[in-house]
Amino acid sequence: MGQGFDTRSVHVTMKRDEGVPTKVTPIHQTSAFTFKNLEDIENFYNGERDYLYTRVGNPNTDELGKAVANLEAAPTGIATSSGLSAIMVGILAIAKAGDHIIASEDLYGGTYELLANELTGFGIEVSFVSFEKDLETEIKKNTVLLYTESITNPLLRVEDLERVVQIANKHHLQTMVDNTFATPYLVQPYQLGVNLVVHSATKYLGGHSDITAGVLVGDEDLLTIARTKCVNLGANLSPFEAWLTVRGLKTLSVRMDRHVQNASKLAKALAKHAAVDKVYYPEFVAEKGNGAIVTIDITNQANIDTFFESLDWIKIVATLAGVETTVSYPIGTSHRNLPVESQQALGITKGLIRISVGIEDVDDIIRTIENALTIAKK
Numbered sequence: 001m002g003q004g005f006d007t008r009s010v011h012v013t014m015k016r017d018e019g020v021p022t023k024v025t026p027i028h029q030t031s032a033f034t035f036k037n038l039e040d041i042e043n044f045y046n047g048e049r050d051y052l053y054t055r056v057g058n059p060n061t062d063e064l065g066k067a068v069a070n071l072e073a074a075p076t077g078i079a080t081s082s083g084l085s086a087i088m089v090g091i092l093a094i095a096k097a098g099d100h101i102i103a104s105e106d107l108y109g110g111t112y113e114l115l116a117n118e119l120t121g122f123g124i125e126v127s128f129v130s131f132e133k134d135l136e137t138e139i140k141k142n143t144v145l146l147y148t149e150s151i152t153n154p155l156l157r158v159e160d161l162e163r164v165v166q167i168a169n170k171h172h173l174q175t176m177v178d179n180t181f182a183t184p185y186l187v188q189p190y191q192l193g194v195n196l197v198v199h200s201a202t203k204y205l206g207g208h209s210d211i212t213a214g215v216l217v218g219d220e221d222l223l224t225i226a227r228t229k230c231v232n233l234g235a236n237l238s239p240f241e242a243w244l245t246v247r248g249l250k251t252l253s254v255r256m257d258r259h260v261q262n263a264s265k266l267a268k269a270l271a272k273h274a275a276v277d278k279v280y281y282p283e284f285v286a287e288k289g290n291g292a293i294v295t296i297d298i299t300n301q302a303n304i305d306t307f308f309e310s311l312d313w314i315k316i317v318a319t320l321a322g323v324e325t326t327v328s329y330p331i332g333t334s335h336r337n338l339p340v341e342s343q344q345a346l347g348i349t350k351g352l353i354r355i356s357v358g359i360e361d362v363d364d365i366i367r368t369i370e371n372a373l374t375i376a377k378k
């Protein structure tokens with residue numbers, strides 16, 4: 001019997017006892033590694049020893065990639081400088097000029113921009129489509145990849161990953177899923193047959209809003225290509241940030257338990273508030289819970305500026321997933337560059353608020369948000 005998820009997440013540290021038996025992995029904050037002689041250099045290229053230069057590989061970044069692969073039950077993984085660079089090297093491991101990607105239309109704003117504005121410049125064609133509709137009609141001769149998110153941002157649609165994998169397999173396509181909002185604690189897309197799973201480790205994996213990092217996990221053959229892209233495009237993560245992210249991973253289970261409990265209580269409470277038109281909170285994500293983001297729409301019932309000015313200790317940010325409760329304004333930040341028609345079609349309104357529910361006392365969270373809503377009520 002293998003170890004359980006919680007045990008594995010605590011024991012992510014690789015054993016690196018080079019004479020000093022430290023309990024956790026030391027930070028290998030170095031840009032390069034030394035060689036005894038020319039034969040030793042050859043040994044690196046033969047695969048008989050590790051590490052040459054940190055852009056090419058470093059013990060701390062390796063530790064993070066492997067730790068997340070372990071939690072996703074995937075064969076291997078790499079850590080990168082950001083979630084977006086992990087998405088970039090993952091896509092470039094699959095698609096080249098002339099290929100076509102089908103991407104979900106309700107993606108994280110930064111991913112939308114990467115696909116729409118950058119990858120198209122490399123000659124990669126992208127269609128943004130509703131993954132709830134008939135995906136198969138969108139498949140072309142040059143389609144190579146279906147790209148989506150396990151829980152979408154900011155409206156928290158839960159993707160039917162089994163269906164996506166089934167369609168991909170039928171048409172010999174690859175699949176790639178951004179699992180940032182769910183984390184491997186709730187959903188493990190690789191286990192469902194997804195080829196590449198990507199994380200903005202900036203969010204729950206790190207968990208403390210003090211690093212920017214990404215992780216890509218999946219099959220050895222795709223990861224070998226992605227690793228080369230990461231090296232050649234300079235998308236490596238710094239050793240210190242990898243080390244901090246590994247520290248965050250060790251408490252992923254306990255943080256997620258509290259996050260999801262608090263979020264489900266907040267979602268229930270807000271559904272009853274007179275200033276709220278609509279609460280978006282997913283159902284049936286996993287037995288352990290339904291995620292820790294609650295999105296509300298107050299367009300018709302309350303004044304959005306007053307709400308954001310009445311939040312007391314809750315901070316306004318353009319991110320999510322730290323231990324503190326924070327709120328963000330999708331139309332003003334992450335989704336501001338989405339075409340207006342797409343914003344409207346998706347429901348990203350001027351009254352939409354994304355709440356990243358923290359691990360504080362839930363009564364304090366509920367009281368503070370309810371109070372801001374009451375003040376903002378028209």
Ligand SMILES: *Cc1c(COP(=O)(O)O)cnc(C)c1O
Pocket residue numbers: 082083084085108110111149153178180181199200201202203212213214
């Ligand atoms: C934040 C985020 C990203 C981008 O990650 P960075 O670490 O900011 O580059 C990608 N996908 C989702 C779902 C995110 O929330």
